[in-house]
Amino acid sequence: MGAMQTTVPQTGGLLRRMLGLGGVPHAGRRRAPAVLWLPSVAVAIAMVLPLVYLVERSLDGGGEVVGLLWRMRTAEIAFRSAALVAVVTVASALIAAPLAWLTVRTDLPLRRFWSVVTVLPLVIPSYVGAFLVVVALGPRGMLQGFLESLFGIERLPDISGLWGAALTITLLSFPYTLLSVRAGLWGQDPALDEMSRSLGLGQWKTLWRVTLPQMRPSIAAGSLLVALYTLSDFGAVSLLRYETFTWAIYLQYETAFNRALAAGLSLVMIAAALSLVVLEAQARGRSRYYRAATGAARPASLVQLGPWRWPAFAFAAAVTALSLGMPLALLAYWAVRGIAAGETVELLWGNALNSVYASGLAAVVAVLAAVPVVVFTLRYPGRVSWVVERLAYTGFALPGIAVALALIFFGARFATPLYQTLALLVFAYVVLFFPQALGAIRSTYLQVSPRLSESAMSLGKSTTSILWRVTLPLMVPGMLAGGALVFLTAMKELPATLLLSPIGFGTLATSIWAAAEEAFFARAAVPALLLVAVSAVPTAFLILREPRRGQ
Amino acid sequence: MEVGFRSWSCALRLPFLLCASLLLAGAFVACGEDDSGPGSLTVYSGRSEELVAPIIEQFADAMGIQVDVRYAGTAALAATLLEEGGNSPADVFFAQDPGGLGAVEDLLEPLPQSVLDLAPEWARSPEGLWVGTSGRARTLVYNTENVTEADLPDDIGGLTDPKWKGRIGWAPTNGSFQAMVTAMRSRWGEDATRDWLEGIQANEPIVYPKNTPQVAAAAAGEIDVGMVNHYYLHRFLAEEGDSFKARNYHPRGGGPGALVMVAGVGILSTAGNKDNANRFIEFLLSLAAQQYFASQTFEYPLVEGVVTQRGLTPIEEINNPLITPREMADLEGTQALLRDVGITP
Numbered sequence: 001m002g003a004m005q006t007t008v009p010q011t012g013g014l015l016r017r018m019l020g021l022g023g024v025p026h027a028g029r030r031r032a033p034a035v036l037w038l039p040s041v042a043v044a045i046a047m048v049l050p051l052v053y054l055v056e057r058s059l060d061g062g063g064e065v066v067g068l069l070w071r072m073r074t075a076e077i078a079f080r081s082a083a084l085v086a087v088v089t090v091a092s093a094l095i096a097a098p099l100a101w102l103t104v105r106t107d108l109p110l111r112r113f114w115s116v117v118t119v120l121p122l123v124i125p126s127y128v129g130a131f132l133v134v135v136a137l138g139p140r141g142m143l144q145g146f147l148e149s150l151f152g153i154e155r156l157p158d159i160s161g162l163w164g165a166a167l168t169i170t171l172l173s174f175p176y177t178l179l180s181v182r183a184g185l186w187g188q189d190p191a192l193d194e195m196s197r198s199l200g201l202g203q204w205k206t207l208w209r210v211t212l213p214q215m216r217p218s219i220a221a222g223s224l225l226v227a228l229y230t231l232s233d234f235g236a237v238s239l240l241r242y243e244t245f246t247w248a249i250y251l252q253y254e255t256a257f258n259r260a261l262a263a264g265l266s267l268v269m270i271a272a273a274l275s276l277v278v279l280e281a282q283a284r285g286r287s288r289y290y291r292a293a294t295g296a297a298r299p300a301s302l303v304q305l306g307p308w309r310w311p312a313f314a315f316a317a318a319v320t321a322l323s324l325g326m327p328l329a330l331l332a333y334w335a336v337r338g339i340a341a342g343e344t345v346e347l348l349w350g351n352a353l354n355s356v357y358a359s360g361l362a363a364v365v366a367v368l369a370a371v372p373v374v375v376f377t378l379r380y381p382g383r384v385s386w387v388v389e390r391l392a393y394t395g396f397a398l399p400g401i402a403v404a405l406a407l408i409f410f411g412a413r414f415a416t417p418l419y420q421t422l423a424l425l426v427f428a429y430v431v432l433f434f435p436q437a438l439g440a441i442r443s444t445y446l447q448v449s450p451r452l453s454e455s456a457m458s459l460g461k462s463t464t465s466i467l468w469r470v471t472l473p474l475m476v477p478g479m480l481a482g483g484a485l486v487f488l489t490a491m492k493e494l495p496a497t498l499l500l501s502p503i504g505f506g507t508l509a510t511s512i513w514a515a516a517e518e519a520f521f522a523r524a525a526v527p528a529l530l531l532v533a534v535s536a537v538p539t540a541f542l543i544l545r546e547p548r549r550g551q
Numbered sequence: 552m553e554v555g556f557r558s559w560s561c562a563l564r565l566p567f568l569l570c571a572s573l574l575l576a577g578a579f580v581a582c583g584e585d586d587s588g589p590g591s592l593t594v595y596s597g598r599s600e601e602l603v604a605p606i607i608e609q610f611a612d613a614m615g616i617q618v619d620v621r622y623a624g625t626a627a628l629a630a631t632l633l634e635e636g637g638n639s640p641a642d643v644f645f646a647q648d649p650g651g652l653g654a655v656e657d658l659l660e661p662l663p664q665s666v667l668d669l670a671p672e673w674a675r676s677p678e679g680l681w682v683g684t685s686g687r688a689r690t691l692v693y694n695t696e697n698v699t700e701a702d703l704p705d706d707i708g709g710l711t712d713p714k715w716k717g718r719i720g721w722a723p724t725n726g727s728f729q730a731m732v733t734a735m736r737s738r739w740g741e742d743a744t745r746d747w748l749e750g751i752q753a754n755e756p757i758v759y760p761k762n763t764p765q766v767a768a769a770a771a772g773e774i775d776v777g778m779v780n781h782y783y784l785h786r787f788l789a790e791e792g793d794s795f796k797a798r799n800y801h802p803r804g805g806g807p808g809a810l811v812m813v814a815g816v817g818i819l820s821t822a823g824n825k826d827n828a829n830r831f832i833e834f835l836l837s838l839a840a841q842q843y844f845a846s847q848t849f850e851y852p853l854v855e856g857v858v859t860q861r862g863l864t865p866i867e868e869i870n871n872p873l874i875t876p877r878e879m880a881d882l883e884g885t886q887a888l889l890r891d892v893g894i895t896p
Contacts, residue, residue, distance in 0.1 A: 138771070138773065255725070
């Protein structure tokens with residue numbers, strides 16, 4: 001018994017008619033209230049800024065850009081990028097979906113502990129993660145040293161290239177899928193599972209045939225974030241020597257000082273990214289994921305793992321050890337070694353506060369902006385909402401430096417009083433990370449039955465009051481998950497922070513970068529450890545705030 | 552699903568309160584900062600905070616000037632300056648390499664001759680738009696267990712010998728490496744440089760994104776020789792001690808492989824604090840600041856009378872080919888060559 005195939009009611013909006021986009025308005029169609037479409041259009045305008053800038057810049061180069069794109073093995077780079085995206089996305093889903101189910105729906109030992117620590121790899125900057133992977137698993141790395149002492153192995157196969165890059169990015173980005181699926185699982189109607197079991201389907205068949213299909217939209221939403229993150233990552237692909245679009249774009253900025261060509265490449269990459277966005281919408285399907293039955297929903301009862309408890313425990317422990325334990329151990333080792341060698345290391349509390357402050361604001365603003373976009377695009381489909389939804393992903397799919405330069409271009413010209421203020425930095429974070437909030441919130445919104453608001457409406461409530469009193473409260477798990485994602489990734493954001501922050505505004509990410517760039521490992525390790533520690537607090541707060549069961 | 556209105560307001564009350572109070576605090580902070588009067592200076596520094604913050608602080612304290620510094624990569628800051636155009640708040644651009652300064656030359660103002668004269672002629676812009684502040688040498692970093700200095704060629708040209716097959720590391724996308732190739736094109740000519748690049752390619756070098764991982768790889772024995780800048784080794788030595796299994800070798804025959812390059816500084820023509828900017832540059836070329844670079848960042852001073860760090864090859868012992876910025880101007884030609892040979896895409 002999979003999800004039933006019913007389409008979401010087609011409703012047009014006032015805006016469509018105003019802009020002359022829609023066809024003849026059907027009788028009975030509801031118009032989108034301004035509280036929905038205004039913020040949605042504002043988000044779309046914000047998101048279109050990087051595109052406008054990139055088009056402008058690539059036109060600067062004129063025919064040269066087209067010629068160079070042709071010469072540059074662009075097709076090869078596209079193929080390599082696609083291969084990396086595919087491997088990382090699939091691997092992340094294979095790690096995250098079981099982990100999410102285990103930590104939400106089963107009696108896995110230390111469930112809440114795993115829930116918190118498996119999200120934290122998200123805050124490790126990818127260049128740090130990649131460097132640690134090279135040090136640990138490189139041809140003459142720590143693993144080799146260990147194997148040499150045991151078996152005399154003098155050299156390990158080179159991990160750089162596709163597999164090394166894929167391993168690194170997977171370990172850093174699977175929490176996207178994890179958080180998204182967790183939020184989805186909280187919202188699933190347990191009645192389906194129970195019904196399935198009462199019909200004699202058994203625990204495992206229920207998982208496979210009922211729970212898993214219901215997880216589809218949240219796996220798709222998380223996977224999209226993983227895919228776009230992979231596409232726009234620079235740190236890992238550069239250190240592990242795998243040439244992707246973002247690598248080629250950085251090369252143009254960093255060594256050729258060719259902004260026109262970088263912009264041209266970015267536009268090609270955006271086209272690729274938008275095809276992923278369309279793919280995700282297809283994977284999400286038109287099925288319905290909300291509760292059909294009447295009566296109050298109850299939390300699902302925990303699945304008893306029985307003898308499978310310990311293999312499941314080992315799985316959670318292994319994922320944690322690789323993605324968080326290994327990096328933390330290495331960082332701690334560097335810190336201790338540096339301090340032992342007499343280096344002075346400071347605990348940068350001021351920078352930590354700056355990081356939390358800016359990232360926290362970004363999380364709140366992104367969530368507040370994402371809620372109307374989600375409701376608008378899902379309840380009022382049409383050309384406008386189609387465009388808004390696609391545009392929402394542009395910032396996240398671009399290399400951070402391209403987005404930062406776009407906002408410098410507009411900020412320095414048209415928003416001079418805001419230029420290089422915290423407001424613009426938060427705005428940049430929202431443009432960069434908006435889809436993370438969007439995806440998580442959408443997954444939970446898909447689980448809200450439109451009948452709820454319909455019945456509220458029949459009781460004479462206004463659309464706005466329904467949104468506030470009925471719809472919004474049901475979206476809280478997605479808002480928390482989305483906020484957590486934006487917060488954690490903003491904590492490690494580098495290019496926009498360096499260029500757009502108020503002058504002298506240091507964050508943990510900038511101090512890690514400054515030290516690592518000059519090969520001061522101990523001085524990079526201490527703020528990196530602090531970054532994980534500081535991020536753990538709000539993460540724990542959010543995770544532990546997820547609805548408790550069995551009360 | 553059982554999240555009613557009450558628990559929703561509970562769940563979000565704290566973040567909302569937090570947010571509101573943070574915004575309020577932000578507004579207060581914003582009100583406090585407005586002091587771009589005569590006593591200030593805004594620096595865009597492509598040189599790392601780790602390296603230059605202490606010396607900039609010394610300048611600020613000595614002069615009583617409020618110095619604001621934005622730290623980021625040299626190329627990213629160059630791009631930032633170009634996007635900001637006339638609206639840039641920056642007075643000074645302190646760049647890691649001449650390439651970054653070259654990219655923004657149209658935005659720079661010619662420096663007074665008295666400032667330019669503080670540095671030797673090979674270390675400043677031919678148009679007088681920027682001046683070098685400290686030097687770094689191109690060098691070969693080698694693994695001390697597998698290689699001795701005697702094994703290494705007199706000239707970097709010798710690395711095309713097949714005996715180095717599979718033992719070399721390089722970072723062809725790195726700015727300093729490309730500067731060295733530009734120097735090769737100037738000294739050896741286009742064809743000899745192409746032959747050298749193809750010869751190294753034939754030796755199947757391991758490609759690194761930048762200098763640091765090469766130094767680590769040389770010490771680990773992943774490569775026997777790497778082409779890097781000199782000072783990264785000294786940072787590793789400072790953290791890991793003398794047992795670190797890598798050392799530098801400056802090609803004894805000189806040539807482009809022993810190139811000494813500079814970090815430099817220029818003044819934006821839109822700068823609002825030009826006097827302070829000039830003072831800043833004079834300070835960077837003062838004995839005190841030069842001594843700081845020599846002893847704290849393991850770099851080479853550009854003025855006479857400064858003692859270099861122990862363990863560092865004295866600049867007099869490097870067979871510096873004294874290649875001028877004019878000879879190194881054609882970065883685009885180098886990039887075209889690297890693309891042509893198939894080294895970069």
